[in-house]
Amino acid sequence: MEDKSKVQERESWGSSFGFIMAAAGSAVGLGNLWKFPYLAGKNGGAVFVVTYLLMVILIGFTMMLGEMIIGRKTQLDPYGAYKKLNKNWGFLGSIGIVTAFLILSYYSVVGGWVIKYIIATLMGGIGVDKAAYFNGFIGAPIEPLIYHGIFMILTVAIVFKGISGGIEKASKIMMPALFIMLIIVAIRSVTLKGASQGLAYYLKPDFSKFNGRVLVDALGQVFFSLSLGMGALITYGSYLKGDEDLEKNALIIPGLDTAVALLAGFAVLPAVFAFGFEPSQGPGLMFVTLPAVFEAMPFGAVFGVIFFILVFFAAITSAISLLEVSTAYCIDQLKWSRNKSVTIVSSIMFVIGIFASLSMGVLSDFNIPILNLGIFDALDFITSNVLMPIGGLLMAIFLGYVWGVDEAIKEVKKSPNVKFKLEKLWIVLIKYVAPVAIFIVLLSSLGFLDRWLGN
Template identity: 50%
Template sequence: MESEKPKKSERGQWATSIGFVMAAAGAAIGLGNVWKFPYLAAKFGGGTFLFAYILMLLFLGIPVLITEMVLGRRGKLDPVGTYSKLSGGSKFWRSVGYVAIAVNFIVLSFYAVVGGWITHYMFRYITGGIKGDIVGYFGSFVSNPYAPLLWHAIFMGVTIYIVAKGVSGGIEKASNILMPTLFVLFIVLVIRAVTLPGALEGIKYYLMPDFSELSGTTFLMAMGQVFFSLNIGAGCTMTYASYLSENENIPKLANIVPIMDFLAAFLAGMIIIPSVFAFGLDPAAGPPLLFITMPHVFEKMPLGALFGFIFFVLMLFAALTSAISMLEVNTAFLVDNYKIDRKKAALTAGILIFIMGIPSSLSQGILANFKIFGLDFLSAMDFLASYILMPFGAFMMTLFVVRVLGLDEAIKEATNNGTVHFGLEKIWSVLVKYVVPVIIFLVFLSSTGIIKI
């Protein structure tokens, strides 16, 4: 037994349940919440999209999170090790685990580039914000071959430092600070947004659904947003759950995380939609929303530089908590499979991811003409990970828990061998076996343009 102690300490374990909740919620809460959700809500009917999103969270988000937590705690390893262990050493299922490793490697490579942009904007607002030609400023910054790489390196450096400190000593401590602060910043900015002159129209649009506008497209976009917001199929939750103790209540934890994720998305909408309505701007501006539309809002707003700074601090915290979870998946893989020291594993994975991110950064400038299937490098990596690998990983995960582990064994794990109440286990079983795979498949077909609904 003595020989097992170093391995256990190297992997680590959450010190408290709340530490896991904060970290898992941080993994889910990212740019998908604070940028993409408000943009989609504005584009697809405001309150109508909000209604569809809540339904999809209940029927897709929570069931799949329970599934991923069950597999993670049962395997107590990274995704590759978990699939291999629980399948009896199957090479096929081990290869499915590698998909999760690839997803986090690819996504973090370009996610950290955007994280660097956000870090730069945060510091820019310390010195008074951005005024004048806001569009030109953003274009000039991202096309510069050197400055974005510097901020990209800073963002990755902070991420590596936190992950290298360990599960309880790094990730948990950071999440316990970042997540409460994140929600305090949300509330401060919501109060500012809803009290702006002219914000009431934006609030009505956001909170009052028009059910006549409900369509298949609305539900499909809501499905996709739940899918990508919760990192379904990326293995982050599976990896975090591998550090859970045997007596933790998985059904309870799996409810709390999506609720926190939804609150973050909802509050982000309450900041952005009323703000842009108040100043007559377009809330459905897409990618320029963060770096062009919102700086226009802060330019016109009283104390705009202060609130711009708070906004980009919020954005940075959201991006950082997700980046930590993605780097942890790759770090855990190296620790579990190659017995590498955690600090070396985090540094090795982080440096490789940074290098992989260089073309994504340069694709906004000197490599802008280099296209992959008509997309710049950053967009191509996003498409590959988000629309191909993640849906595949999520689909295979549900297939694994149904066909390989078995629903009975999954329920035993979720209920700690019957000692924890899981009142919705029959509904969960039906959803995981029949409903969730269909939803994932539809999202995949729609995202790749094979079908239109």
């Protein structure tokens, strides 16, 4: 009886649309906007895009459905969810919680950079030497910490208000706004003089450029872009009601995430080609190359502000899902109130983020032993290259062989009006294809495949 009343008292999404927007917001993050265009540029343009789309269908759908099944079935945080399904597997939920916790600790620092760039672009530019401006800012001891704090406070303010009143409401505003702004920037980009070269590169596949590196990069980007293996979709799935069509949602959410990535390619690559820049990786593309591109185009300041606001929306919708993972654990397992959970968890994250930020400047000479990386880079490596792939791999094994596909399928078909059309395909994918694919992602992210892939 206690379990039942707990399920009834648990918060839930107010609407299917609200859940989809929140889950898509969790998936859509900075990786869609800076990593996808870069990887497309590095891996032969259109041939990478085609490979990526195939991987979304095979791996993205499979894993996302799996996480939502576990969440809705148990109505618990990731640790409680796995433990409820198999008492020996609570550790797997713990991996997801730790991963989300550590990611937000440094992700919030980058979110702060985005706020700084919205203000800087509004105030009239970023100076002549974009790289020097960026490096000078992130290396400063105080200013980045102020923006890190602002970003964390905004994230906390949303999560304080709960599921339907905070996360859902914010996502229903920010995600449609993100799409509209991204379309505006993409239209501006593809209509620039000289953009046709970038468009051709992006849209015309040259399959002679297909190789193992293209496949592995596409696989990895799908896995990381959809926020798999960190408990976010298990947590969000735990607030779903029993009549929700999980299969449909598991197709729509990766579809929306992919639409953002593809639009980001349209927004970035034609403009970068038009002005003769190289699409650089990570922060270089976002904070150095693109400000120079916007400065070179007519009304560039307007498009620059729009772009950084949409980047902010992408960052904060991911951040609220990351904070909710740890918050749900504290509420479910430690029986804390939401306000107490959010306050304590976010405060610890903020402190870790201070050290991550300072590792770009005053602590730049300090490296984490064994990894030989600074604090920021070490947090990124541990979460992205180790914990997320391990969490995803073990989840596929858990669903395929421990808890079992029969139980998972029963959960999908729980509502009398829902049919599981892709049931047979999903069984093959979760038992055989996903574990192998994610194991390849793990090996690649740890550098074991570099020799074979030509790195």
